[in-house]
Amino acid sequence: MTRIDFDKYEDFYAKRTEGMRSSVMRDLMAIIARPDIISLAGGLPNTESFPAKTLAEITKAVSVNGTAAALQYGPTEGFEETRNNIVEVMAQENTVADPDNIIVTTGGQQGIDLVTRVLVDPGDVIIAEAPTYPGAIPSFCSFEADVIQVPLDNDGIRTDLLTQEVEKLAKAGRKPKFIYLIPDFHNPAGVCLSLERRVEIVELAKKHELIIVEDNPYAQLRFEGQHLPTLYSLDQDLNVIYLSTFSKILSPGIRLGWMVAPSPLLAKFNLGKQAADLCPSTLAQKIVNQYFREFRWQDYVEEVIKVYRTRRDAMLAALEEFFPEEASWTHPQGGFYIWVTLPDYLDTADLLALAIEEQKVAFVPGSGGWVDGSGANHMRLSFSAVPEDVITEGIERIAKVIREQMDLYRALRGSE
Numbered sequence: 001m002t003r004i005d006f007d008k009y010e011d012f013y014a015k016r017t018e019g020m021r022s023s024v025m026r027d028l029m030a031i032i033a034r035p036d037i038i039s040l041a042g043g044l045p046n047t048e049s050f051p052a053k054t055l056a057e058i059t060k061a062v063s064v065n066g067t068a069a070a071l072q073y074g075p076t077e078g079f080e081e082t083r084n085n086i087v088e089v090m091a092q093e094n095t096v097a098d099p100d101n102i103i104v105t106t107g108g109q110q111g112i113d114l115v116t117r118v119l120v121d122p123g124d125v126i127i128a129e130a131p132t133y134p135g136a137i138p139s140f141c142s143f144e145a146d147v148i149q150v151p152l153d154n155d156g157i158r159t160d161l162l163t164q165e166v167e168k169l170a171k172a173g174r175k176p177k178f179i180y181l182i183p184d185f186h187n188p189a190g191v192c193l194s195l196e197r198r199v200e201i202v203e204l205a206k207k208h209e210l211i212i213v214e215d216n217p218y219a220q221l222r223f224e225g226q227h228l229p230t231l232y233s234l235d236q237d238l239n240v241i242y243l244s245t246f247s248k249i250l251s252p253g254i255r256l257g258w259m260v261a262p263s264p265l266l267a268k269f270n271l272g273k274q275a276a277d278l279c280p281s282t283l284a285q286k287i288v289n290q291y292f293r294e295f296r297w298q299d300y301v302e303e304v305i306k307v308y309r310t311r312r313d314a315m316l317a318a319l320e321e322f323f324p325e326e327a328s329w330t331h332p333q334g335g336f337y338i339w340v341t342l343p344d345y346l347d348t349a350d351l352l353a354l355a356i357e358e359q360k361v362a363f364v365p366g367s368g369g370w371v372d373g374s375g376a377n378h379m380r381l382s383f384s385a386v387p388e389d390v391i392t393e394g395i396e397r398i399a400k401v402i403r404e405q406m407d408l409y410r411a412l413r414g415s416e
Ligand SMILES: Cc1ncc(COP(=O)(O)O)c(C=O)c1O
Pocket: 043, 106, 107, 108, 109, 110, 133, 135, 182, 187, 215, 217, 244, 245, 246, 247, 252, 255, 256, 257
């Protein structure tokens, strides 16, 4: 076998690749897939509950009625029918969108990439929550953004600190290119942005003429409590770009998402998408559109919500039973994630290594949500993809590793 000389290619890489980095979740994918590991790491939808018969019926109908079109290139912005279906999904979130203001993307991830690609020059500021979606960090870093992260609490991003940050930047003659927010059932923190803060942020955007990027893939997955209005629906000044995806309400495997934006921005996103991949998958769109024609898509969402709620409850109960009292965690009303805070002398990246090796269990270490790698005493636990008994077992195993490390720390401190 030819030995690979990695240095051989060093001089070929573009300068901007220096900032490129992998997301912690992608790094964990290989471990998550190991059958001997209990994974509370991946934010994976429970695709097992999608009826195989339904998928067979819709794919058959797509091939029988339109093989040629399903296999052909399509428009960059996506089929009109797909965009109309997206309007229907957004209506369920009490948000009115115009199909002409929508681009169908290759997953929600492409929306993040396109917004950054089109708006950010090297050194430009992006404001994000601390923590933020670990998968957004590689996009922000690829385009060499200066990411400023503003802490969140149980009500989402701290608007007092956000306002301070925007004003501080303004004094220095700078302005963020956009503020990236995940308002509902935040990934990784599990919290929702309160209504008051949503209103405040829309006002702040109006006052300072800012762009808000609202990334909202979990909006439909509410188990209890009141639905909150999207920032997009509260905004009257065309300051909000809305991103979402079919990944969490149907399937991440079909890789279809969308972005809604004012037409001048949309035209640029369209150009960016042409360069990236010409058009969204036509076959995947035909499947989704057939599904929307034949079935009530909300039925499946209602079905999976029941599964996720039961799993969330199992995880909360297990945390209560097994985790030490020094730990605290969020109580999400929807979505996939619970965010745990441990004593600040613990580093969850070290804990993860031990958890995998000694206890065969995985989670996402908190530092994945920060560009500068802080947040080491947090962890993200995902309840979406694992049955209740396995969740309980997984939490018991993680608790063992935490307690072991806490005992070790106390023993070392005692012997100082
Ligand atoms: C906040 C957030 N944005 C975007 C994405 C990416 O979505 P997709 O799988 O549709 O690309 C995810 C996926 O987990 C997410 O949690």
